[in-house]
Amino acid sequence: MAKIVILGAGYGGMRTAKQLAKVNNLDVEIVLVNKNPYHYQSTELHEVAAGTKEPDQITFDVRKAVDPKVKVIIDEVTKVDQDAKKVELKNGEPLTYDYLVNALGFESETFGIKGADENGWPILDINTAVAARKHLEDTLKNYKTSHDENDLRIVVCGAGFTSIEYLGELVYRMSEMAKEFDFPLDKVKIDCIEATPKILPMFDPKLADWGVKFLEDHGVTFHAGTPITEVKPNAVMSNDTAFPANTIIWTTGVHGSHVIADSGYDQKRNRVVVEDDLSVNGHPEEFLVGDVSAVPNPSNGRLYPTTAQISIAEADTAADNIVARINGKETKKFVFKSLGTLCSLGPKTGIAEVDMGGHWKLKGAKASVAKKLVADRSVTELTDVSGIMKE
Numbered sequence: 001m002a003k004i005v006i007l008g009a010g011y012g013g014m015r016t017a018k019q020l021a022k023v024n025n026l027d028v029e030i031v032l033v034n035k036n037p038y039h040y041q042s043t044e045l046h047e048v049a050a051g052t053k054e055p056d057q058i059t060f061d062v063r064k065a066v067d068p069k070v071k072v073i074i075d076e077v078t079k080v081d082q083d084a085k086k087v088e089l090k091n092g093e094p095l096t097y098d099y100l101v102n103a104l105g106f107e108s109e110t111f112g113i114k115g116a117d118e119n120g121w122p123i124l125d126i127n128t129a130v131a132a133r134k135h136l137e138d139t140l141k142n143y144k145t146s147h148d149e150n151d152l153r154i155v156v157c158g159a160g161f162t163s164i165e166y167l168g169e170l171v172y173r174m175s176e177m178a179k180e181f182d183f184p185l186d187k188v189k190i191d192c193i194e195a196t197p198k199i200l201p202m203f204d205p206k207l208a209d210w211g212v213k214f215l216e217d218h219g220v221t222f223h224a225g226t227p228i229t230e231v232k233p234n235a236v237m238s239n240d241t242a243f244p245a246n247t248i249i250w251t252t253g254v255h256g257s258h259v260i261a262d263s264g265y266d267q268k269r270n271r272v273v274v275e276d277d278l279s280v281n282g283h284p285e286e287f288l289v290g291d292v293s294a295v296p297n298p299s300n301g302r303l304y305p306t307t308a309q310i311s312i313a314e315a316d317t318a319a320d321n322i323v324a325r326i327n328g329k330e331t332k333k334f335v336f337k338s339l340g341t342l343c344s345l346g347p348k349t350g351i352a353e354v355d356m357g358g359h360w361k362l363k364g365a366k367a368s369v370a371k372k373l374v375a376d377r378s379v380t381e382l383t384d385v386s387g388i389m390k391e
């Protein structure tokens with residue numbers, strides 16, 4: 001009996017386990033390893049960080065969500081020994097495998113900027129999102145006694161998807177927090193600092209401008225073309241310019257799991273350029289899925305961005321290709337058909353370019369509905385258990 005080990009119960013790992021478990025007459029043992037007993041929807045972590053959702057609205061129990069034939073191990077992967085086909089765990093005995101799917105996901109990227117780790121609040125998982133929310137609320141609450149203007153200043157570092165979606169939730173919740181924590185709303189200052197010259201460059205310029213204006217109208221000041229050079233405890237620096245704030249949110253980007261570098265893979269920013277069937281060069285028994293993989297887009301040679309959408313699509317190909325290998329058949333190439341690019345600006349609005357039955361450019365409530373439909377769909381793509389997440 002072949003043993004398939006899947007690392008990580010995020011989008012890629014959950015989907016791979018679901019797809020493998022439903023293959024009939026496949027004589028395999030499937031093991032899923034995850035460091036937490038729960039799966040979290042990383043695409044909604046910014047909502048937990050801003051306080052518009054509670055953690056239990058974006059998490060579910062991994063054991064309850066997978067097919068009973070999948071054995072779940074809760075432990076932290078520390079290293080993959082590719083030659084010995086062995087996974088080392090923090091607490092348990094090492095696991096051997098015949099086939100491996102590595103879907104260990106993303107970690108925060110600081111680009112080596114001084115003070116970013118110590119002074120910025122990242123949004124990476126449930127613990128960091130909850131910690132960022134607590135700091136934000138404690139700091140805003142503190143203004144009533146401190147009268148320190150920096151308590152009402154928030155700097156969001158980076159203007160990628162996570163930053164923009166976080167800003168949308170933040171401005172949506174701000175007036176409610178002003179009432180709850182008794183601070184003057186007109187003294188709140190929110191700055192978003194971005195090194196590149198354009199905000200939301202992945203969207204049609206009119207949509208991007210609409211999104212930027214929406215956030216500006218709700219109190220955000222964007223500073224594009226402003227590289228961050230240092231993060232101090234109470235200020236973000238761009239060369240000699242200081243952006244003071246007692247809440248600094250660090251959402252400048254991600255790289256893959258540190259386990260990739262620790263295991264000696266040929267990698268860049270903990271992402272490995274995979275073969276066109278998603279296997280690892282020289283290791284046909286191993287597949288990389290999600291944010292640890294780097295997959296060139298055949299139409300332009302550039303790497304696909306790291307998204308949940310792609311992780312799920314890659315998981316389908318990896319599962320099919322493991323079955324093909326077990327059955328002595330040819331593996332297939334990964335082909336990606338994007339559903340589009342969708343960005344929320346709080347719970348009720350957003351911008352989107354949707355590629356379903358045509359190409360649709362949406363803004364406002366329609367874009368928000370489209371975003372929620374894609375997010376809901378992703379939950380059903382990971383588990384067969386209906387109603388697994390709290391509304």
Ligand SMILES: Cc1cc2nc3c(=O)[nH]c(=O)nc-3n(C[C@H](O)[C@H](O)[C@H](O)COP(=O)(O)OP(=O)(O)OC[C@H]3O[C@@H](n4cnc5c(N)ncnc54)[C@H](O)[C@@H]3O)c2cc1C
Nearest residue numbers: 008010011012035042043076077105290291306307308309
């Ligand atoms: C705030 C935010 C909003 C986003 N919005 C969108 C969006 O709208 N649309 C979209 O498509 N993408 C979005 N993304 C990107 C998307 O979340 C990622 O691309 C996606 O989560 C990657 O999936 P994955 O399966 O590779 O890894 P992950 O979802 O990161 O899952 C990795 C899993 O592995 C576990 N793990 C990690 N290390 C270890 C270890 N050492 N041992 C054991 N277990 C481990 C983790 O706990 C986790 O369960 C967003 C990301 C963020 C942060």
